[in-house]
Amino acid sequence: MAGASNVRRPATLASLAAELGVSRTTVSNAYNRPDQLSAPLRARVLEAARRLGYPGPDPVARSLRTRKAGAVGLLLTEALSYAFRDPAATGFLEGLALACEQAGQGLLLVPVSPEQVDVTAVHQAGVDGFVVYSVREDDPHFLAVLERPVPTVVCDQPMSVEGVDRVGVDDRAGMLALTRHLTALSHRRVGVLCMRLAAGRNDGPASPERQAAATYPVQRERLAGIRDGLAAVGVDWVEVPVHERFEHSVDAGQDAAAALLAAHPEITAIVCTSDILALGALRHAAVRELAVPDQLTITGFDGVPEAERAGLTTVRQPVLEKGRVAGELLLERGDRNRPRRVTLPTELVVGVTSAKPRVDQRFFSGW
Amino acid sequence: MAGASNVRRPATLASLAAELGVSRTTVSNAYNRPDQLSAPLRARVLEAARRLGYPGPDPVARSLRTRKAGAVGLLLTEALSYAFRDPAATGFLEGLALACEQAGQGLLLVPVSPEQVDVTAVHQAGVDGFVVYSVREDDPHFLAVLERPVPTVVCDQPMSVEGVDRVGVDDRAGMLALTRHLTALSHRRVGVLCMRLAAGRNDGPASPERQAAATYPVQRERLAGIRDGLAAVGVDWVEVPVHERFEHSVDAGQDAAAALLAAHPEITAIVCTSDILALGALRHAAVRELAVPDQLTITGFDGVPEAERAGLTTVRQPVLEKGRVAGELLLERGDRNRPRRVTLPTELVVGVTSAKPRVDQRFFSGW
DNA sequence: CTGAAAGCGCTAACAT
DNA sequence: ATGTTAGCGCTTTCAG
Numbered sequence: 173m174a175g176a177s178n179v180r181r182p183a184t185l186a187s188l189a190a191e192l193g194v195s196r197t198t199v200s201n202a203y204n205r206p207d208q209l210s211a212p213l214r215a216r217v218l219e220a221a222r223r224l225g226y227p228g229p230d231p232v233a234r235s236l237r238t239r240k241a242g243a244v245g246l247l248l249t250e251a252l253s254y255a256f257r258d259p260a261a262t263g264f265l266e267g268l269a270l271a272c273e274q275a276g277q278g279l280l281l282v283p284v285s286p287e288q289v290d291v292t293a294v295h296q297a298g299v300d301g302f303v304v305y306s307v308r309e310d311d312p313h314f315l316a317v318l319e320r321p322v323p324t325v326v327c328d329q330p331m332s333v334e335g336v337d338r339v340g341v342d343d344r345a346g347m348l349a350l351t352r353h354l355t356a357l358s359h360r361r362v363g364v365l366c367m368r369l370a371a372g373r374n375d376g377p378a379s380p381e382r383q384a385a386a387t388y389p390v391q392r393e394r395l396a397g398i399r400d401g402l403a404a405v406g407v408d409w410v411e412v413p414v415h416e417r418f419e420h421s422v423d424a425g426q427d428a429a430a431a432l433l434a435a436h437p438e439i440t441a442i443v444c445t446s447d448i449l450a451l452g453a454l455r456h457a458a459v460r461e462l463a464v465p466d467q468l469t470i471t472g473f474d475g476v477p478e479a480e481r482a483g484l485t486t487v488r489q490p491v492l493e494k495g496r497v498a499g500e501l502l503l504e505r506g507d508r509n510r511p512r513r514v515t516l517p518t519e520l521v522v523g524v525t526s527a528k529p530r531v532d533q534r535f536f537s538g539w
Numbered sequence: 540m541a542g543a544s545n546v547r548r549p550a551t552l553a554s555l556a557a558e559l560g561v562s563r564t565t566v567s568n569a570y571n572r573p574d575q576l577s578a579p580l581r582a583r584v585l586e587a588a589r590r591l592g593y594p595g596p597d598p599v600a601r602s603l604r605t606r607k608a609g610a611v612g613l614l615l616t617e618a619l620s621y622a623f624r625d626p627a628a629t630g631f632l633e634g635l636a637l638a639c640e641q642a643g644q645g646l647l648l649v650p651v652s653p654e655q656v657d658v659t660a661v662h663q664a665g666v667d668g669f670v671v672y673s674v675r676e677d678d679p680h681f682l683a684v685l686e687r688p689v690p691t692v693v694c695d696q697p698m699s700v701e702g703v704d705r706v707g708v709d710d711r712a713g714m715l716a717l718t719r720h721l722t723a724l725s726h727r728r729v730g731v732l733c734m735r736l737a738a739g740r741n742d743g744p745a746s747p748e749r750q751a752a753a754t755y756p757v758q759r760e761r762l763a764g765i766r767d768g769l770a771a772v773g774v775d776w777v778e779v780p781v782h783e784r785f786e787h788s789v790d791a792g793q794d795a796a797a798a799l800l801a802a803h804p805e806i807t808a809i810v811c812t813s814d815i816l817a818l819g820a821l822r823h824a825a826v827r828e829l830a831v832p833d834q835l836t837i838t839g840f841d842g843v844p845e846a847e848r849a850g851l852t853t854v855r856q857p858v859l860e861k862g863r864v865a866g867e868l869l870l871e872r873g874d875r876n877r878p879r880r881v882t883l884p885t886e887l888v889v890g891v892t893s894a895k896p897r898v899d900q901r902f903f904s905g906w
Numbered sequence: 907c908t909g910a911a912a913g914c915g916c917t918a919a920c921a922t
Numbered sequence: 923a924t925g926t927t928a929g930c931g932c933t934t935t936c937a938g
Contacts, residue, residue: 184931195909200933209907227686232602232665233931236914241599242663243647252640256623256633266623273619273650278664280610280647283640296609297645298599298665319594551915562925567917576923600915603930 183226243278245299249307259476263491271499291316339514343393346487346518351401363439364414378416394445425452440529447472447479465527485526550593610645612666616674626843630858638866658683706881710760713854713885718768730806731781745783761812792819807896814839814846832894852893
């Protein structure tokens with residue numbers, strides 16, 4: 173630990189070479205190609221480096237020269253810190269990190285403030301490729317990423333972007349399976365809680381127009397799955413109340429469930445587009461002393477650990493796997509030219525929060 | 540989205556300038572100092588850029604020139620992916636990410652395989668500084684970070700390293716407070732579960748030698764706190780069984796608790812150096828149908844959400860705050876020269892897992 | 907096995 | 923308001 177730490181960089185490869193009376197190549201080789209010079213000479217170089225406090229080749233200069241940054245960038249919709257609070261995102265990150273560390277690549281979390289159009293952070297990122305996690309289709313940061321001349325893989329983005337790999341699950345089919353489960357239980361009066369659908373804050377009912385204009389593909393697809401499932405039993409989608417929340421948190425879910433039930437007390441089932449929202453709905457039911465599933469069925473989506481512990485009926489998706497595949501797609505891309513699309517399977521998990529609506533309920537088979 | 544994405548970089552700032560018949564400076568200014576050139580000229584430059592598929596100044600080249608990478612590196616003990624599984628680490632990361640995004644800096648997760656001596660990843664990292672999270676004092680990656688001529692802040696590292704900032708909590712004092720709580724409840728026969736103490740796998744009792752050679756400062760300090768607390772009531776530390784686990788997981792805690800109680804059935808309290816281990820111990824107690832806290836007291840450390848839900852008696856530390864301070868220390872370092880040390884407070888949380896040992900227990904006040 | 911030459915792509919004084 | 927001049931620190935053919 174020579175006192176070199178924290179000193180304004182004094183030594184450079186060139187100065188070291190000069191000091192030793194050898195060429196820069198030789199010093200470079202001492203670090204990068206040990207087999208290209210004699211052991212004693214190499215030892216001399218390294219010793220001199222230590223003595224002069226030379227910390228080894230500058231990574232940025234090397235990157236410029238080699239055109240390799242040794243890192244992949246991750247772009248997230250939300251504020252960076254959110255990624256560590258959302259269990260689904262955390263699982264994805266774990267898988268992605270796994271792939272990166274296996275390939276010896278760093279993972280750069282790109283700092284984006286949502287609802288902010290400053291995309292310099294994307295331009296600033298010294299990375300060899302990007303992973304884009306579940307962002308709005310018209311997100312300016314996303315667009316900025318697409319401008320960068322590096323490979324990119326998007327996650328949960330059904331939209332087909334030229335030359336970009338994609339990994340995701342079939343959200344629509346997953347939600348369809350869940351909805352069938354509910355209709356098989358004879359639910360007809362269903363209410364929906366969903367996450368942010370598009371830019372602009374909307375905490376409350378999501379009008380058909382708002383739904384049609386949804387730019388978060390995941391939410392759009394999940395709603396479509398519910399719609400399909402209900403259509404199959406003759407329930408018209410325009411009759412189904414959909415409540416949207418800007419924040420994605422248990423609190424928001426609780427609040428939304430309260431609003432939904434207040435406006436539509438006849439509902440027998442609340443379908444949530446995420447487990448987090450469903451957990452909030454469960455909490456609201458507990459507060460209101462509504463028996464789940466006897467008086468009210470509640471379902472989620474994702475299959476996060478908390479939901480599993482709560483016995484939530486939900487659709488499980490392999491989040492960790494999704495992250496790993498995203499990383500592999502980016503890092504192991506041979507010289508293939510055709511972009512790849514990977515769709516991972518989902519699984520309906522029937523927990524203890526769904527059951528037949530009570531027959532004595534006056535609205536049964538009403539619609 | 541001109542077809543430029545994914546095409547081998549064709550255009551450069553220089554080529555654009557040539558094409559337009561202006562100087563490189565002008566093009567550079569068009570991007571970096573819009574006020575330094577006329578609006579029409581700037582528009583022309585940007586238009587030409589779009590037409591030629593020029594993605595804007597290369598971030599790596601810019602970094603080399605400006606000596607700023609726009610990112611901070613994070614070094615973790617464990618495999619990168621572990622950080623997303625450990626709730627204490629997750630909280631820390633959230634705080635750190637918060638500080639980074641506020642400063643518009645990226646956060647680069649440096650890929651290190653533990654038990655691997657390849658530190659090239661540290662050399663490769665294009666960052667303006669490092670945050671080191673709870674690593675072994677002799678970790679080669681850590682040492683490599685210290686060689687890099689960039690500011691560094693270490694977390695939970697009591698060891699004083701020249702010129703390096705530090706943030707952490709007083710683990711020893713926190714554990715002392717907890718232990719006093721236990722001795723006040725008249726516990727004397729205590730067993731301890733701890734995390735990895737040093738390099739090399741050891742799943743089982745940690746001998747006094749092993750304890751003395753501990754290189755994970757956090758674990759060392761927490762054990763010291765217990766020792767101090769017990770010494771105050773005359774309990775000799777060498778009589779206290781300490782079990783170590785390499786893996787940090789609920790399963791490991793459960794397993795360790797089983798081993799500890801099998802070897803020392805007289806124990807009235809299990810003190811764990813982390814909540815995760817304590818959660819495992821609780822699970823073991825449940826399996827064995829040992830009543831907690833009546834037949835057995837179990838305590839943790841950290842104050843993670845899961846522990847709170849379980850009503851665990853523990854020591855809460857402000858993990859998010861710790862991450863935020865780490866980031867701020869690194870990013871807001873004015874031109875101060877003296878390194879700063881910040882010690883955050885801990886708080887004893889008395890839950891429902893600690894109580895007086897049953898008086899009828901035959902070992903009471905035995906030692 | 908070692909050295910000389912040629913940039914990687916960009917920004918920042920300092921002129922003009 | 924725009925151009926000229928110098929590198930940032932390194933790697934990499936290609937000769938010796």
